[in-house]
Amino acid sequence: MTAPLLEVRGLAKRFGGFVALEGIDLDVTPGERLGLIGPNGSGKSTLVNCVCGTLHNETGTVRFAGEVLDGLPAHRRTHMGLARSFQLPRPFTSLTVADNLRVPLLYTVRRRSLLISSPAELDERCLDLLRQVGLDGKARRRPSDLTQVEMRKLELARAMAAEPKLLIADEAMAGLSHSEIEDIIALLMRLNAQGITIIMIEHIMRAVMRFSQRLAVLVSGRKVADGRPEDVVNNPDVVRAYLGQ
Numbered sequence: 001m002t003a004p005l006l007e008v009r010g011l012a013k014r015f016g017g018f019v020a021l022e023g024i025d026l027d028v029t030p031g032e033r034l035g036l037i038g039p040n041g042s043g044k045s046t047l048v049n050c051v052c053g054t055l056h057n058e059t060g061t062v063r064f065a066g067e068v069l070d071g072l073p074a075h076r077r078t079h080m081g082l083a084r085s086f087q088l089p090r091p092f093t094s095l096t097v098a099d100n101l102r103v104p105l106l107y108t109v110r111r112r113s114l115l116i117s118s119p120a121e122l123d124e125r126c127l128d129l130l131r132q133v134g135l136d137g138k139a140r141r142r143p144s145d146l147t148q149v150e151m152r153k154l155e156l157a158r159a160m161a162a163e164p165k166l167l168i169a170d171e172a173m174a175g176l177s178h179s180e181i182e183d184i185i186a187l188l189m190r191l192n193a194q195g196i197t198i199i200m201i202e203h204i205m206r207a208v209m210r211f212s213q214r215l216a217v218l219v220s221g222r223k224v225a226d227g228r229p230e231d232v233v234n235n236p237d238v239v240r241a242y243l244g245q
């Protein structure tokens with residue numbers, strides 16, 4: 001068996017007296033495409049926040065690439081190869097689309113002491129990322145000029161700039177049209193084919209089923225199912241708590 005890239009054990013998170021997550025165990029294998037589903041408020045984003053260090057879990061352990069992450073700040077986790085896109089895109093509104101990628105690129109490059117120090121090489125990396133997400137024509141625009149799907153692509157490209165091993169896409173398709181959803185699936189599939197492990201959090205079941213090799217389901221802060229997508233969507237608990245709504 002391959003060692004998991006991400007290993008969550010017994011994770012719990014409370015907000016005051018409210019238990020948002022309890023007893024969460026989750027493994028993600030290198031190269032895997034995992035779908036994470038569940039009703040609104042079931043704790044999906046909170047789990048991502050605990051894994052990525054935006055929030056700190058009181059109980060349990062998160063390991064990434066064999067290292068214990070507990071207590072590490074978010075930027076250290078990004079350094080280690082963990083990246084996420086936010087459910088609500090958070091671009092730097094005063095910067096151009098290209099500069100929104102240059103900032104995380106410079107950060108990544110500097111950290112790894114890579115030899116890409118010339119502005120020309122940075123531009124090339126930036127253009128390459130823009131091309132990957134189909135935003136090369138919008139490099140000089142501001143995020144406010146982008147359509148909703150372009151904004152989502154920029155959000156994913158910003159996460160990609162950190163050259164992650166694991167990318168967590170938190171509802172990257174909400175509000176998009178059928179063809180725009182296909183676009184994002186194709187983009188995530190390409191990234192996965194390049195070796196990036198991906199967790200997709202999504203309500204659009206057609207997209208989740210197309211994308212996922214495995215599905216995990218959260219309901220009220222607990223994991224109620226984890227397995228082959230076709231088994232999970234036929235699991236009576238999952239149907240009752242989520243799909244049957």
Ligand code: ADP
Nearest residue numbers: 015018020038039040041042043044045046047
């Ligand atoms: P999901 O992403 O599955 O829709 P969330 O993880 O965003 O769910 O939220 C899970 C629960 O935790 C919800 O009841 C939400 O209101 C609560 N919650 C999330 N973040 C906070 C916070 N920072 N403070 C207090 N409660 C929160």
Ligand code: MG
Nearest residue numbers: 044045046087
């Ligand atoms: Mg959420």
